[in-house]
Amino acid sequence: MRKEAYLVRPLSKGAVQCRTCEHFCALKPGETGICGVHRNIGGTLYLVVYGEAIAVHVDPIEKKPLFHFLPRAGALSIGTYGCNFRCPFCQNWQMSQERDFDDTRAYLGQRATPEVLVDTCLREHIPIIAYTYNEPTVFFEYTYDTAKLAHEHGIKNVYVSNGFMSREAIDMLAPYLDGINVDLKAFTPEFYREQCGGRLEPVKRNIAYIAQETDIWIEITTLLIPGLNDSAAELRAMAEWLASVDRDMPWHVTAFHPDYKMHDRPRTGPRSLSRAYEAGKEAGLRYVYVGNVPDADRESTYCPECGQRLISRQWYYVEELWRERGVCPRCGTAIAGVWE
Numbered sequence: 001m002r003k004e005a006y007l008v009r010p011l012s013k014g015a016v017q018c019r020t021c022e023h024f025c026a027l028k029p030g031e032t033g034i035c036g037v038h039r040n041i042g043g044t045l046y047l048v049v050y051g052e053a054i055a056v057h058v059d060p061i062e063k064k065p066l067f068h069f070l071p072r073a074g075a076l077s078i079g080t081y082g083c084n085f086r087c088p089f090c091q092n093w094q095m096s097q098e099r100d101f102d103d104t105r106a107y108l109g110q111r112a113t114p115e116v117l118v119d120t121c122l123r124e125h126i127p128i129i130a131y132t133y134n135e136p137t138v139f140f141e142y143t144y145d146t147a148k149l150a151h152e153h154g155i156k157n158v159y160v161s162n163g164f165m166s167r168e169a170i171d172m173l174a175p176y177l178d179g180i181n182v183d184l185k186a187f188t189p190e191f192y193r194e195q196c197g198g199r200l201e202p203v204k205r206n207i208a209y210i211a212q213e214t215d216i217w218i219e220i221t222t223l224l225i226p227g228l229n230d231s232a233a234e235l236r237a238m239a240e241w242l243a244s245v246d247r248d249m250p251w252h253v254t255a256f257h258p259d260y261k262m263h264d265r266p267r268t269g270p271r272s273l274s275r276a277y278e279a280g281k282e283a284g285l286r287y288v289y290v291g292n293v294p295d296a297d298r299e300s301t302y303c304p305e306c307g308q309r310l311i312s313r314q315w316y317y318v319e320e321l322w323r324e325r326g327v328c329p330r331c332g333t334a335i336a337g338v339w340e
């Protein structure tokens with residue numbers, strides 16, 4: 001289903017500029033953006049996957065990962081086709097990199113309009129909608145309409161994103177977006193240019209903006225790819241920068257496994273995970289988590305002041321959850337997050 005795009009600037013001779021993400025694609029009639037899902041049709045820019053979820057699942061919120069956001073809650077998780085990055089290690093590449101679809105068909109995936117999604121949450125008592133699996137910025141209009149309607153019914157919204165959206169997109173969505181996990185994929189411009197087809201600086205700028213200037217709860221994830229982004233120097237620089245933005249931002253350092261086009265690298269080993277974990281702690285980040293491997297100690301949440309264990313996790317499952325959410329029961333320290 002098509003929907004006219006929201007963030008557009010007209011250019012000459014029927015061309016338009018899409019203002020949704022930092023690519024700012026200029027598109028002549030008939031052209032499609034880098035994401036594969038915004039298209040100039042006869043001088044008007046459309047999102048061509050509106051209301052069509054290729055994947056719909058109820059996941060634990062911990063799986064996004066968001067560890068300081070309504071623990072144990074279920075999230076109705078949706079994704080479509082398309083992405084504005086080209087990462088060769090993508091774990092959802094069948095959705096994100098698909099370009100060969102026929103958008104003239106009535107429905108590409110499941111018919112899942114904003115009304116259908118919100119009705120499902122209300123009927124099944126699901127408190128969160130997560131826009132995830134592929135980059136939600138590229139199906140912005142669908143997420144915006146759904147998030148707005150969801151808020152009218154008391155349902156929260158979260159993005160799982162590469163952080164490459166435009167400032168206009170953040171500002172338009174911010175009143176309806178409650179949480180976000182942003183991938184900080186590496187800390188060099190070369191990695192972003194060569195591996196992702198993107199740029200590091202807008203991602204850093206957006207992380208700082210969201211953390212410091214909006215009410216959106218933010219957590220960060222870095223997938224550690226052996227030999228590509230896991231040197232001690234790079235991890236230290238990344239951790240120190242994150243701490244300079246906000247020491248309360250949780251940082252998830254997660255293990256890579258070979259996927260899509262990247263099969264020439266081994267799985268992330270325990271030394272690399274420990275290096276990142278320690279870099280985060282030494283930089284002063286209060287909440288650092290290891291992910292994609294069983295590591296109950298470093299998947300759990302502790303009071304940053306007295307060390308009291310507050311949430312025990314195994315993989316994405318919460319085994320124990322402290323009752324006085326938001327405050328350490330032993331020393332009274334405030335624990336940052338969205339707890340109810």
Ligand code: SF4
Pocket residue numbers: 018019020021022023024025032033034035036037038083084137138
């Ligand atoms: S969402 Fe980004 S990649 Fe897609 S058309 Fe708009 S600016 Fe280009």
